[in-house]
Each structure stands twice: as C-alpha cells, then as structure tokens.
Amino acid sequence: QGLGRTLQGHRRATVAVLAPARAISPAERRALVRLAVDPAGADLVLAGQGAGTVMRCFGYRVRRSVFDSSRVVVGEPATGRGPVWTHGDLVPFRGDTSAPSRAGREEEGACPPVVVLATDTLLGTEDGRAAMMRLTVAPHGRTVLLLGDAALLRNRALRGGDVAPIVAEAVL
Numbered sequence: 001q002g003l004g005r006t007l008q009g010h011r012r013a014t015v016a017v018l019a020p021a022r023a024i025s026p027a028e029r030r031a032l033v034r035l036a037v038d039p040a041g042a043d044l045v046l047a048g049q050g051a052g053t054v055m056r057c058f059g060y061r062v063r064r065s066v067f068d069s070s071r072v073v074v075g076e077p078a079t080g081r082g083p084v085w086t087h088g089d090l091v092p093f094r095g096d097t098s099a100p101s102r103a104g105r106e107e108e109g110a111c112p113p114v115v116v117l118a119t120d121t122l123l124g125t126e127d128g129r130a131a132m133m134r135l136t137v138a139p140h141g142r143t144v145l146l147l148g149d150a151a152l153l154r155n156r157a158l159r160g161g162d163v164a165p166i167v168a169e170a171v172l
Contacts, residue, residue, distance in 0.1 A: 012043070016171075019048030019150035026110075033057045033112045036142045043143040045171060048150035049088055055134055055146055057111030061093040070125035072132075072152065072163050084161035088128035088148035117141070122170055123152070123163055130140050134170060145170055 015035055017024070026033070030078045035041035046055050052062040063139050069085040115138040123132040132152060135144040151157060153171070 010039045010048075013042045014045060016045040017047070017051045017054060018039040018045070018153060022050075024051070024053050029054050029057065030112055033114060035138045036144050037112065037114060037139065039140060041140070041142060043145070045145045045147070047147035047153055055090070056093045056095065058137070058144055058146070059093055059114075059116060060090045060133065060146055063091045064088045064148075070129065070131075072123050072161075073126050074123065074162050076165060080141075081159045082162065084152065084157045084163045084172055086125065086131050086149040086151060089125055089131055090133055090148045091129070091144055115139075116164060122166055130166065132170065 017032065029032050032044060036058075044054075046099065048061045049064050055061060065087050069087050072084045072086050117138050118133050118136040119158065120134045121130045121132070122134055123130075125131055133146045133150050135146065136142070137144055147153065152163060152167050158168060
C-alpha cells in the first residue's frame with residue numbers, strides 16, 4: 001500500500017524485482033501483484049528464480065537448470081554479437097494461486113486475483129522454451145515483464161549479447 005501511494009503522482013512507473021537474495025514474503029508478494037492491477041500502481045519487471053513466487057501469481061514459474069544452460073535466441077537474424085546463455089526458463093504454473101481459508105479469507109500465501117489480457121514471448125531458447133515474456137494485465141493494461149534468468153539483464157548480456165536490443169527495449 002505504501003509503495004502504491006508513493007507512485008500515485010507518477011504517470012507511468014516501473015518496479016523491478018531482480019533476483020532477490022532473500023525470499024519474498026507473502027505481504028510483499030501481494031503488494032507487488034496489486035501494483036499491477038491498481039490504478040495507482042506500476043508496471044513490473046520480475047527476473048530470476050527469487051522472483052518466482054510473484055511470477056506464479058501471473059500464471060508462470062521459473063524452471064531452473066543449474067548444470068544445463070540454454071542459448072537464448074532472437075526471432076530475427078543474429079546481430080553479430082555474442083551468444084547469451086540462460087539457466088532458467090518460464091513455464092506455466094498450474095498450481096492454485098488463490099487458496100481461500102475455511103473462514104473465506106485469503107490465505108497468507110495466496111495471490112490477489114489477476115486477469116492476464118495478453119501474453120507475448122519476447123525471447124526463447126534454441127529448443128523453444130520461453131526466456132522472457134511480456135504480459136498485459138487487466139484492468140489498466142499494465143505490463144509485467146518476466147525473465148527466467150536475471151543474467152539477461154547483466155552488463156555482459158546487454159553490452160555484447162545478441163539479445164541486448166530486445167531486452168533494453170522491453171525494460172526501458
């Protein structure tokens with residue numbers, strides 16, 4: 001609630017959660033999701049497995065692979081820059097995100113209701129898995145950008161990788 005009030009005066013704000021080192025609490029998760037659906041909210045950028053609990057509220061989760069990386073590919077011909085590798089991709093989350101308690105109240109870990117109007121896969125891996133997606137969320141058309149691996153936002157990927165123009169355009 002406090003962050004939403006802080007952002008109220010801004011015309012279009014973005015809040016980024018980039019590979020958080022500690023677990024996101026249920027209250028923080030609810031506050032972040034509400035930013036995407038409230039009139040005084042913000043667009044979201046969620047990157048990496050640490051942001052996965054928030055991603056689940058939008059219907060996706062991070063599938064992490066520690067030992068097996070995948071090359072991220074651009075839909076158009078390569079720019080001549082270097083390859084970018086990811087250790088996480090995005091897959092649909094089929095679990096229950098709105099578990100009501102016996103008293104009819106939201107459970108502490110439940111997500112606020114979310115309606116995704118459109119889904120666009122911006123980057124994928126060579127074997128066809130989603131690496132970066134843009135969601136449009138009702139009712140205000142806010143954008144939620146999901147990245148399976150925060151490595152897509154690192155300097156090395158942005159300065160020398162094939163995916164740099166797409167990532168920079170989506171985030172900025």
